[in-house]
Amino acid sequence: MTNQKEQFNQNIQLGVLGGGQLGRMLIQSAINFNLDIHILDPDAEAPCKDIATHFSQGSLTDYDTVYRWGQKLDLITIEIENVNVEALKALQKEGKKVYPQPEVIELIQDKRSQKQFYQGNNIPTSPFVLVENKADVQKHLDFLPAMNKLGREGYDGRGVQKIASAVDIDKAFDKPGLLEKFVDFEKEISVIVARNAQGETKSFPVVELVFHPVQNLVEYLFAPASISEAIARKAESIAQAVIEKLDMVGLLAVEMFVTKEGEVLVNEVAPRTHNSGHQTIEANITSQFEQHLRAILNLPLGATDAKIPSAMVNLLGEDGYTGIARYQGMDEVLAISGVAVHLYGKKLTKPFRKMGHITIVDTEQERLKEKAKQVKELLKVIA
CATH class of the missing domain: 3.30.470.20 (ATP-grasp fold, B domain)
Known part of the structure; x- marks a missing residue:
């Protein structure tokens, strides 16, 4: 009897954008599946450097670097969100599998669009207002206390600042972000x-x-x-x-x-x-x-x-x-x-x-x- 299920392919060329500790632990699991892992990371001494099957040094946010690296791969994934999604979209159009999908990564890259997504899909989240800069935060004193979050580029605790009252306004980010109602x-x-x-x-x-x-x-x-x-x-x-x-x-x-x-x-x-x-x-x-x-x-x-x-x-x-x-x-x-x-x-x-x-x-x-x-x-x- 023929098995109609797709067979597991251990020879798949699997790429991971990012070579930090998450990529390192992913490789440790991938060994059990006999998978070869291709890593791209800007750091020549990234944690994955010595254990990846193939390691390339290069920018994760540069379109040409990500696109060229991805062309030889069958499946691409990430261990960090700060990657060039336009390159991933182009690779996806050419038949490469990209998971999570580039559109999902793009949405999550910006905390502003994240919050709007929750609001639009009835996912419970704290009240928020979008702000463009520090002066904009000043207009929402009645919304305080709140957390001021950068829309983009916040990572590992960076890009988050508590604005308890008007005296904290100087701590606000002077870039697009949001004020999120403080949750007790x-x-x-x-x-x-x-x-x-x-x-x-x-x-x-x-x-x-x-x-x-x-x-x-x-x-x-x-x-x-x-x-x-x-x-x-x-x-x-x-x-x-x-x-x-x-x-x-x-x-x-x-x-x-x-x-x-x-x-x-x-x-x-x-x-x-x-x-x-x-x-x-x-x-x-x-x-x-x-x-x-x-x-x-x-x-x-x-x-x-x-x-x-x-x-x-x-x-x-x-x-x-x-x-x-x-x-x-x-x-x-x-x-x-x-x-x-x-x-x-x-x-x-x-x-x-x-x-x-x-x-x-x-x-x-x-x-x-x-x-x-x-x-x-x-x-x-x-x-």
Whole structure:
């Protein structure tokens, strides 16, 4: 009997725009599928440089560079949103598969169009107004307190500024962006959801995020989130609605607020593997990286169930240190039961640079939190 299903092609030429830590962990999953990965990154010493099958140095935002690089590939994906979408659209027209689709990347590249998309598709999100510059922010004093976000180019906590009152106006960005009504939230959570070309979707269990108070970067992550079953179902339902309304193929991280009244509001999304899914490598049946590959290769999506409660601690460069990275406290951390260390292959450290992450697994939630605190205090990236 002939199998009518499309056969898995391990010889597919798969390209990834971006060669940072997300690309590095994607390659680690791709090895299990015997896939060759082509990487394009502007940094000659990018984390993927020594483990990619093919590594090219070049701009991700230059049309000609991206277009020429993509012509030899069958399938293209991203590990960062700041890429040239016009080149990807041209490649798509020529028959290359691009997932997530260029139109989705383009929409998500601008937080202004993101918010308008939520509003137009009845996705719950906080109220907002679009602003063109600092003077425009001044006209909306009655809307404060609010978060002023750059429309484009904000990344890893940059491009976000709290404007609590008129005295903070000088902090406002003098570029197109938005004012987003300040949400007095109880928790910040994230749901990672995947969708393949056949429309199959699966989401990972909700995780709880704890952010650095100054740098606006995730400091800790706990899975599962300490929320009610009803809130968890609502969050997963919203994440699925977002990826379906985008008609997106790939992996989508949906960051949300849980308000003190029990509302769930979408904050931002990222159309790629994400910091809020790193614990899935050790703690879930399928990791986010394998799931992304399954989605873009149009394979059946993997089970997302958690095998054990987990925590993730981001390993950031210590403030005051710049230079060749050294890891202080590694022996003590590796002696803790349930700890897995992931270093990102970055030779140089600088303040708050993402240098790695540590996953901790444990059957007891309180013990998990205690171990996460221990890891944070013990392991330091210095120079």
